[in-house]
Amino acid sequence: MTRFFPGAQAPETWSASMRRTKKIDLVGVDIASLPLPSTGEKLIYDSEALGLALRLRASGSRTWIVFESGKGKTRRRTLGDVFSLPVQSARVFCTVPLSTPQKDNPDLYFETASVAEVMAGYLAFGENRRWKPSTGRVMEGAARLHILPSLGARQVRAITRSEVMKWHQELTRTTSAARMALSTLSGMMLYAEDHGLRKGGSNPCRGLRKKTRGERGGHLTPATMRRLWKAIEGHAELYPDPCDVIRLLLLTGARKSEILTLEWDRVEDGRAVLEDSKSGPRTVWLCAPAVAILDRRRSLCGGRFVFPGMNDDAPRSSVDxxxxxxRKAAGVATLRLHDxxxxxxAVGVSNGLDLKVVGALLGHHDIDSTLVYAHMQTSAIKRSANRVSGLIDDALSDPGARSPTRHRPSRARSQQCVRSLGVSITEVGNG
Structure with missing residues (x-):
């Protein structure tokens, strides 16, 4: 999709009436006083940014839209409400071409560049180099709706940590999108550092909590797991495909979308090598029970997808x-598939697996995503500490004397504990 920018020619697909429309400099216009059309909508085109227009509707809405061309067609995209998005910011969003030079061009921005100007370049950079289209749309929305109205006119180099903290606190009280807005602003600040607009390591968003780290990721109790597995088995005949999906989710820790869209060509040697996922290419490791499920399915159905939809050319879309x-049969009405x-x-972390290993198994893009389980590592560390101190105590004690105060479990009990621990570790280690 091509955005229009100053100096570009209007595409042939624009109508004659659009080309003849008089354009005005919208910076000097009192938008709130402009009369609304009696019916439908009215467009007023900006004279400075080709493709940018103010849309007035009889319903009372006043929004910025930008015309874009691609694949021989022209479409218009809404940028945002005019009272939330200043006209200068709207111009930046529709005037920066996707071919914006990147880090190797140090003269891309002036030292006085505003947040709006740098944000547009950052989003163009990510669209070209890093993000999925859906991620880019979410980040662009966060920028337009929550960052630019408050900080867009500020110089990037002048933004302070206290200013960001105040902005984020106010945003948190009004919208659930505050975390994404903070993450987007933080990424833009790093981008600004790369372009010499800020000193290295001066990101004012650094250290602010981008994700609420509550007590997420707790164990499902053994009793709950037994009820859940029994419920799955009880519904397997009626819902064979969804039950297999749920089994694989439980045995692999994969995301629902990764299992639903899994293709047979991606399954090999006890693993599923995904070309694309939420965090990019990754491997889902398959334990023996998971491999058995896939082997059984392979013998029953062909086609491209492990879980085909109504049309064999598309994957199954839901198991809701x-x-x-x-979950109703298991008595866990509030349990989510993502749980x-x-x-x-949780099984891996609480049994001593390193957070980096767990993150790799889950396909996390960075360690921050795995740190939500850090509170669970405490019990594993405590057990390890007790074991180490016990070994030291044994070494220091008189070999002929037995401490009357320390209980030593029987060999059978120890083996039982090891087997129990081994099952838990195997669930994750092979998953």
Missing amino acids: FAWKKI LRHHFA
């Missing part, structure tokens, strides 16, 4: 209906 039945992924991680 069957999941509601299963199975949390349980998978």
Whole structure:
């Protein structure tokens, strides 16, 4: 999709009436006083940014729109409400071409560049180099709606930590998108450092909590797991495909979308090598029970997808209906499918697996995503500390004397504990 920018020619697909429309400098216009059309909508085009227009509707809305061309067609995209997005920021969003020079061009920005100007370049950079289209849309929305109205006119180099903290606190009280807005602003500040607009390591967003780290990821109790597995088995005949999906989610810790869209060509040697996922290419490791499920399915159905939809050329889109039945039968009405992924991680962390290993198994892009389980590592560390101190105590004690105060479990009990621990570790280690 091509955005129009100053000096570009209007595409041939624009109508004659659009080309003949008189354009005005919208910076000097009192937008609130402009009369609304009696019916439908009216467009007023900006004279400075080709493709940018003010849309007035009879309903009372006043929004910025930008015309874009691609694949021989022209479409218009809404940028945002005019009272939330200043006209200068709207111009930047529609005037920066996607071919914006990157880090190797140190003269891309002036030292006095505003947040709006740098944000547009940052989003163009990510669209070209890093993000999925859906991620880019979310980040662009966060910038337009929550960053530019408050900080867009400020110089990037002048933004302070206290200013960001105040902005984020106010935003947190009004919208659930505050975390994404903070993450977007933080990424833009790093981008600004790369372009010499700020000193290295001066990101004012650094250290602010981008994610609420509550007590997420707790174990499902053994009793809950037994009820859940029994409910899955009880519904397997009626909902065979959804039950297999749920089994694989529980055994692998994969995301629902990764299992639903899994292709047979991606399954090999006890693993599923995904070309694309939420965090990019990654490997889902398959334990023996998961491999058995896939082997059984391979013998029953062909086609491209492990879980085909109504049309064999597309994957299954949902298992929500069957999941509601299963969790109701198991007595866990509030349990989410994604909680199975949390349980998978919790088993690993609470049994001593390093957070980096758990993050790799889950396909986390960075360690911050795995740190939500850090509170669970305390019990594993405590057990390890007790074991180490016990070994030291044994070494210091008189070999012929036995401490009357320390209980030594029987060999059978120790073996039972090891087997129990081994099952837990195997669930994650092979998953």
